[in-house]
Amino acid sequence: xxxxxxxxxxxxxxxxxxxxxxxxxxxxxxxxxxxxxxxxxxxxxxxxxxxxxxxxxxxxxxxxxxxxxxxxxxxxxxxxxxxxxxxxxxxxxxxxxxxxxxxxxxxxxxxxxxxxxxxxxxxxxxxxxxxxxxxxxxxxxxxxxxxxxxxxxxxxxxxxxxxxxxxxxxxxxxxxxxxxxxxxxxxxxxxxxxxxxxxxxxxxxxxxxxxxxxxxxxxxxxxxxxxxxxxxxxxxxxxxxxxxxxxxxxxxxxxxxxxxxxxxxxxxxxxxxxxxxx
Numbered sequence: 081x082x083x084x085x086x087x088x089x090x091x092x093x094x095x096x097x098x099x100x101x102x103x104x105x106x107x108x109x110x111x112x113x114x115x116x117x118x119x120x121x122x123x124x125x126x127x128x129x130x131x132x133x134x135x136x137x138x139x140x141x142x143x144x145x146x147x148x149x150x151x152x153x154x155x156x157x158x159x160x161x162x163x164x165x166x167x168x169x170x171x172x173x174x175x176x177x178x179x180x181x182x183x184x185x186x187x188x189x190x191x192x193x194x195x196x197x198x199x200x201x202x203x204x205x206x207x208x209x210x211x212x213x214x215x216x217x218x219x220x221x222x223x224x225x226x227x228x229x230x231x232x233x234x235x236x237x238x239x240x241x242x243x244x245x246x247x248x249x250x251x252x253x254x255x256x257x258x259x260x261x262x263x264x265x266x267x268x269x270x271x272x273x274x275x276x277x278x279x280x281x282x283x284x285x286x287x288x289x290x291x292x293x294x295x296x297x298x299x300x301x302x303x304x305x306x307x308x309x310x311x312x313x314x315x316x317x318x319x320x321x322x323x324x325x326x327x328x329x330x331x332x333x334x335x336x337x338x339x340x341x342x343x344x345x346x347x348x349x350x351x352x353x354x355x356x357x358x
Contacts, residue, residue, distance in 0.1 A: 086112040086176055086234070087159030092167035096124040098279070104131060110177060113159050117149040128266040139165035147254040149248035150230075154237070154245055162235050168279050172223040177274040179234040182269055190239045191262055192269040193232040196284040199279045215270035219263040219314060223321040225297075228268065231276045239266065247303075253296035262301060264309055292332070294325045298348070299327070306350065319352050 083272040106114050118125055120143035129137050138152055143175055150164060165171065179192050195213060196254055198205050214221045221227060245260045246254045254283060262268075302321040304310060310318060326345040333342035 083114070084111060085159050086161045086163060086168060086180060087157035088112055088116065088163045088175065088176075089112045089150050089151075090114065090121055090165045090167060091117045091146050091151030092125060093119040093143055093146075094121045094123045094125065095167040096121070096128055096277065099125060099128050099167055100131075102165065102167050102170060103135065105172075106133075106165060107132075108173050109171065109176045112163075113157065113320075115153045115156055117153045119143050119146070119149040129301060145248065145251055146304075147248040151245040151248065154240060159239065160237050162237050162240060164230040164233065166231050169229075170277040170279070171231070172275045178271060178273060178275060182271065183234060183236070184238065186269070188233065189269050190236050190266045192234050192271055193228050194271045194273055194275040196232055196276045196278050197274050199277060201280075207209055211298045213269075213270045213272070217263070218268050218270075219260065220317055222256070222259050222263050223301075223317060226253065226259065228255065229276065230255045231278065235262075240335060247300075250299065251301060252293055252295050256297055257303070260304060264304070264314070267297075272324045292329065294329060298322055298325050298329065298345070302348065320344035323349060323353060 089136075090102065090106065092102075095102075103114070103116065106112070111288065115138065116129060116135055117138045120140050124141075129135075136156065138156060140149065140152070146166075154162060161180065163176065163179075175194065179194065181285060182192050183189055193213070196207075198207055211227060213227060216226075218227070239262065243265070245258070245259070247257050248254075250257060259268075301318050304318050305315065305322065322336065326349050328343045330345045330349075333339070333345070
């Protein structure tokens, strides 16, 4: 099994407190190309990376966000298969081998992701039903929220060349946006093995840094509706999800007296719904 086919992109920003363990979980796999993108860190990240001689490091002069960092890593990747690992997550031993086995078995498979263990503030927790994973054509299941963890996925680089990389204008939900663009045309294989550990609850988690995450999901949905790739059924699914999320945002903004922001989403609804604002 040739894991030299795999390039692993690991973006990091001021995660020196957990970076070494994260890198070790990759090196604990069989040999692969590991590219760490240091996204302008100002902590001890540089010093930590000096201890690892057999990995490629891209140093960005300033923090430009996880989408830019991942895209830079993809540009430098030599492998035909791409994996991502967030610097606060960990891989279980055998993660890459299990996915590569499937990719080599099915040459048509473009994307495969795994199940995960969730740790919050050091305590294992169980995902809710809404986080359930699916295999096959998962476009509809991806609309409510992001069910594919970046740390769990393996993609063919040729697929990214077709659909494009991460949207660098999005500070969060950039993974939600990419999975929708992929799932619109390609099935995902779900490998029902808990091969990654997702660690959350820390203060620098992006989902805690940016409030109103659905603002960015609505942005991604609006992009889809403006393209010509949706058949009538999928267009209706996307529109229904956009209306639902925009309605909640409008209610939240109005409750807080933010009429200008509420008006933006009312206007967006009016673009797609003749009865918006009733």
